[in-house]
Amino acid sequence: MTTQQDKPSGFAATDVLVNKFEDGPDTVEKAEKAPDELQPFADLGLKDDEYAKIREILGRRPTASELAMYSIMWSEHCSYKSSKVHLREFVAKVPKNTRMLAGIGENAGVVQVSDDLAVTFKVESHNHPSYVEPYQGAATGVGGIVRDILAMGARPIAVMDPLRFGAADHPDTARVLPGVVAGIGGYGNCLGLPNIGGEIVFDPCYQGNPLVNALSIGVMPVERLQKKEATGTGNIVVLMGARTGRDGIGGVSVLASATFDEEAEQRRPSVQVGDPFMEKLLIESCLELYDAGLVSGIQDLGGAGLTCALTETAAAAGTGMRVWLERVPLREASMSPTEILASESQERMLLIVTPENLEAVLKVAEKWGVWATAIGEVTPAGADGTPGRLLITWNDHVVVDVPPGSLADDGPVYDRPMREPSDLILLQADRAETLHRPSTGDELRETVLRMIASPNLCDKTWVTEQYDRYVLGNTVLAQPEDSGVLRLDEVTNLGVALSVDGNGRYARLDPYEGAKLALAESYRNVAVTGAEPIAVSDCLNFGSPEDPAVMWQFAQAVRGLADGCQQLGIPVTGGNVSFYNQTGAAAIHPTPVIGVLGLFDDVTRRIPMGFKNNGELLFLLGETRAELSGSEWAWVTHDHLGGRPPKVDLAAEQALGKLMAQASKAALVSAAHDLSDGGLAQVLVESCLRHEVGATVTFPADGESAFVQLFSESAGRALVAVPVGHEKAFVALAAEFGVPIAQIGVTSPEATLTVTDQFAIPLAELRTAFTETLPKLFGGSAELVNRAAPVEVEAPVSEGRSVTLELTEPKPGGPIES
Amino acid sequence: MRIGVVTFPGSLDDGDAARAARIAGAEAVRLWHGDPDLHGVDAVVLPGGFSYGDYLRCGAIARFAPVMESIIDAARGGLPVLGICNGFQVLCEAHLLPGALTRNQHLHFRNRDQWLKVESTNTAWTNNFTGGQEILIPVKNGEGCYVADAKTLDALEAEGRVIARYVRGNPNGSQRDIAGITNEAGNVVGIMPHPEHAVEALTGPSLDGLGFFTSVLRALAGATAGGQLAGGQQ
Known part of the structure; x- marks a missing residue:
């Protein structure tokens, strides 16, 4: 029995309910028989009225698994409940554009770049996990965005990473930054994706909330564009990729949708663990399946895991789905149905496959050595046209029976109170133009040297040389250039330029103008390479939406970005909102990070x-x-x-x-x-x-x-x-x-x-x-020379051939030029 | 001429190695790790990447792939084989080359444009360079620190089997700045930097990497004409 002292929180709390039943998990039948069972909805982040709404939708109390699913899908991270009313600006103000093949609401936006090629790109946050466990948090951030790109039908071709850390000389930055950089490199390098740019910014406001955003870009033949709809009654639902484990349980609802507190360190089990080798195999398998036309629908599993993938694919098609949860391959046999549904184990995709294609699909998976398991089937919508239901059993116990749309689309929407931050007027009045300026030549000289050595302006090679920029052989420009530039087609030299930028200080001083400035900078970075800017993706990093001042900043920034895109005539094709970047009462600077994609008819002219x-x-x-x-x-x-x-x-x-x-x-x-x-x-x-x-x-x-x-x-x-x-x-x-x-x-x-x-x-x-x-x-390398060099047994070290690591950087660049 | 490029699960630079072979004028033939048939290729490239996720040890599992059994046999019979980065690791694990590649001394993955000095030009993969020539090739690895016991290192140097050394800085702590080595016959070469990423002005820091691929074509042409691989004594 649990007592008040050791009362479990988060998803562990659902097990209290499960364990109370001696004969298996909580089922629909039990929910009907014991309607007044007290449920730990508040521990899962659901409000009283949200819980009441769930009971109203189901006509009974939810089962433990259903409760977990609602808490996940209605979390800020999945439902965009605080941002939705503002994000409509992007749709309302979208400029006329014939290039866009898929936009907001899809896994990633897709733009057509030639008669037969399309490009998809998106930037996403993995902020909180990267603070708790820097290496795995950052690594799985890369993995997640790459699967979004893959789910659209594209081959991922590059990544970028806009990063923000606390003060450069703060001891905790020395914990977070090396881990984040190693994680991005460890995952991206092993996946074979060149890292072509990004940002590294230091500011004390990010001390307890580093921002680890990740962008990926992919390319596909236009006709390979994939859908997520689970269409076709009788079609098979296949789970492909890694086995499901206990990692990342509660990631989106616990980690990403609440303010950090002192317990953050104990949330490590909420961070997923990545296996880039598995993801590489998953990429190759999916691309082979697409090319063979074997997939009817596909969705990646990331935040919210199986819960999100099942409900979104079914809801998008209006169909129902029948899933046998005990068929899901597990890393730990003792996982409860709730845990299986909530797991955020990485490197998994959900496929919708016709029965006649199933064997061929399994064969491709086998060729690449990845698991693929039929776990369910698509069931019809109601005879009257009402959407079907999602019915999930676990060893013959009905643990879930819900309308999938109620999870995916009918989450709560809040128009939260907004108020201009009370200190903004004073802040804006305190102009830097009145500060003492250097005037003599010597003072200017000293200022230049001091500025270029400052953490935000200094050379970032220490970071960027931990990333592979060459793999795939199409990198034309990479960091420290203004944009990453990629060749898409070796015959025509069609290419793209990509930049991500943001300036939290500007947005703190004026979020509307700050968002426009970030857009302008990213646009300019692409334009100066000679490319034509054509599309935008964004990652909007803010504090708690429950703070009216933060909500005001958010609304201003969204409006600024939407207005800016309308003026420039380039659409926002997708993006991500990251709230709760806040420790206690201190929110980060509002930090809209804007990615702009540009197009080259001939990339040799960059x-x-x-x-x-x-x-x-x-x-x-x-x-x-x-x-x-x-x-x-x-x-x-x-x-x-x-x-x-x-x-x-x-x-x-x-x-x-x-x-x-x-x-x-x-x-x-x-x-x-x-x-x-x-x-x-x-x-x-x-x-x-x-x-x-x-x-x-x-x-x-x-x-x-x-x-x-x-x-x-x-x-x-x-x-x-x-x-x-x-x-x-x-x-x-x-x-x-x-x-x-x-x-x-x-x-x-x-x-x-x-x-x-x-x-x-x-x-x-x-x-x-x-x-x-x-x-x-x-x-860095300087430190290493002081370490013991590897010992060469018995051999005298010959002149000029000893093991030394250079103290000074060699000149960058090479002797040839085009 | 047909140059085979092996794809293991986790190979990453296989497409790039195939592109480099094509640019050099060869026909690139993709070989699959599970298929022991070499499809009549005249030479083989083991590309960079993380074969089998680098699990156990870099190259340790790839060495047992069905295709490797054929390659090991053929290499002992004189087939030119180039191992790049992970491919070099595989060749060491397969005992076609001595020594091993270990974690970079500074413990970081490092990607930079690296100057090398070509030393041995009497191999199947370096005969188009001149001795002492300095070339610029991207290096990118986490476990590229070449180690061997002193006797082996001395023998490699005495027999002219160090094909290239790092100059103007050693990126990973390799002993005696060794970037690449060859076997006694000169047909098997392992190199840590990536010549396949220095074959086009648009995407590489130089065109120096092409030399490895044109070398093998020259060696093969010589072998066809003279009945012997250029890998032997010159």
Whole structure:
């Protein structure tokens, strides 16, 4: 018997109910016989009125398994109950677009990119699990988003990961970051997907709530687009992939849909455990099944596991489903039916297969060495056209009998109270433009070196070289470039560019403009490579929706993003909402992370970011204003966050994009780099260091001060390098598109970054400042040299061939160029 | 010429190795781990990846795949075999090459563009390079640290069987900076970096990787003409 002291919580609580019956699990029959049985709905995160609604739908109390299923499907994570009313903005404001083949509500959005090819991409969060168990949390985040892409019928071809951590020098960041990075690498590398970009941002607001978002992109022949509907009475329901275990039980309802508290550490069993090898086999099996036309419907199992997959596939088709739960292959034979339904074990897919195809499907699974088991069948809708029912038995006990739509579609919807944060007016009044600025050349020099060594602006190689960027052989550009660029077709050179961006500080100062700024930056990152931006995916990371201030930020950000997409004429094709990124009363900065997909008719014309040749002309595109509020400069040098974020002008972004696309087609530009965090100074340093080419820059005497020129974060700007001979054509093109343009310098044969009349910094000094930060914080090759080198038994170490690890980074890039 | 590329469960760079073979001018033939038939190929590439999930030990299970039994026999008979990354690990596990690949000394997976110095050019896979030539090839592995006992290392160096060493930095702690080795006959080569990712200007840091694939074509052409593989004494 349980007592008050050791009262179990979460899903363990459902077992109390189960165990009370000596003769097997809680069944529909028992629910009818004992209607007043007290049920632990509150422990599962259900409110009183939600529980009452479940009883009303069923006409009785739910069984233990049903209760668990409702608690999962009606959780914030699965039902979007707090965000739904706001997300309608995306649908209402979706620009006219003929490319979109699948949109919001599907596993991932799909856009057509040529007569016969389509691309699907989506970004998703795995924030809470990654804090509890960084390696597995981040790894299964990659696995989950990749299965979403796979479920659409696409071969996954790359991943990206926007990450946010607490203060770089906080001890817990040293626990979380290396684990997250190793998890992303461990899973993605083993899956054979190149990692082509992302973000790494540090801010104390993410200390107890790191953001681990993952994006995946896939490509497919248009006709291979898959559906999730469980159509066809008599069709077989097949569970394929890993066996079902006790990992991840309660992940979505317990972990993802509640605020963290001190017990978070004890929730480790709620984090799933990944097996990328199994996922690789699952990918190959699914693609073989698609190509052979053996699948009628498919859905991945991720958060909410079998519960979600069964109810969504049945609800989407309006059919019923009959499932024999004891047929599910288990890792632990003692699992209860509730646990089987709630398990979030990774690397599983649910297939709907016609009876005549079943044998062929099982054969493909066998070829790849994955489990595939027929666990149920599709049953008809009611004779009167009413949807069918989901009937689940476990060893002849009826444990579930529900209308699937009531779980998948009829969850509660809340229009939660909203209120502008009370401190916002004061925050916006505290402008960074009034802070003390460096003015002398020496001060500017010191500021540049300090800025590029700061955790948010420094070189991220320590992280990115733990990811495979080459596998699949189609990576044209990867981090640290502005966008990841992939070739889709070796014959036509059709390609895509992809970027993910967000700025929590901007969104904290103004969530509406902040969301637009994130969209603008991502759009610009894609556009400066020469690609045409065509679609958007988003991951909206916020605090608790039960806090009216957070809800206000969310509504503002969604409206900003929807308005922005409408203005730019590119649709939001899908995405993810992550609430409850909050520890106690402290919410994270509102952090909309926006992914933009761009298209190349010919990917060989992509524009990289680094200077390659000396003697080329440097042009600054766009208008520079004294916009310092929310900037990296204010944060790094004054620990300041206040004022209003930079002005965003989407028409100007569009003009810049069109100019760059045209310049790329005409091959007028050899390098281009988007200006954002850290401003022009950061861009000059990055573009110089990429291939060790120096630059000399001169600011016009009558313009803004050198300081503002270097550190302002005005949006809508890019730096481009134009080979001599092309400048007239390029300047004329800029005029044609109405993009402000100023020649500010040249690339130089000297390995120095010079700002005329202000300072000169040798590239070697810049490189040292830029690259030392992360290895110092998280350990690196330097630390390893001090360790005992492997002992070579009996052999004297010959000169020049001893085991040493380099202390300095070799020059990036290679000798050849296209 | 037909170059076979093996796909084990968990092979990842198999498509890329096949592409590289095609770009070099060969016909790429996909070989399946469960099928012992080599389909008459003239050479075999064991590609990178995580065969069998790297479970037990990298390459330890792949070594027992049905296709490997045929490859081991054929390699002893002179068939040119190139093992890249995981393929190198498989060749060591299969005892076609000495030594072993262990966890990177710094314990991280590492992907970077790596300079190598080609040393031995009298193998089936390196005869198109010049001795001492420096080439730029991507390296990407978590367990690429080459180890062997001192006697083996001395013998490899004395017999000219180190085909390439890491220069300008050792990415994984390999003993004596060894990036790749060959067997006594010169027909079996294992290399940790990935030549198949340096075969196109659009996607690679250089075109240096092509040399491995053109070398084997040259060796095979020589063998056809002269009746002997280039892998022997030159």
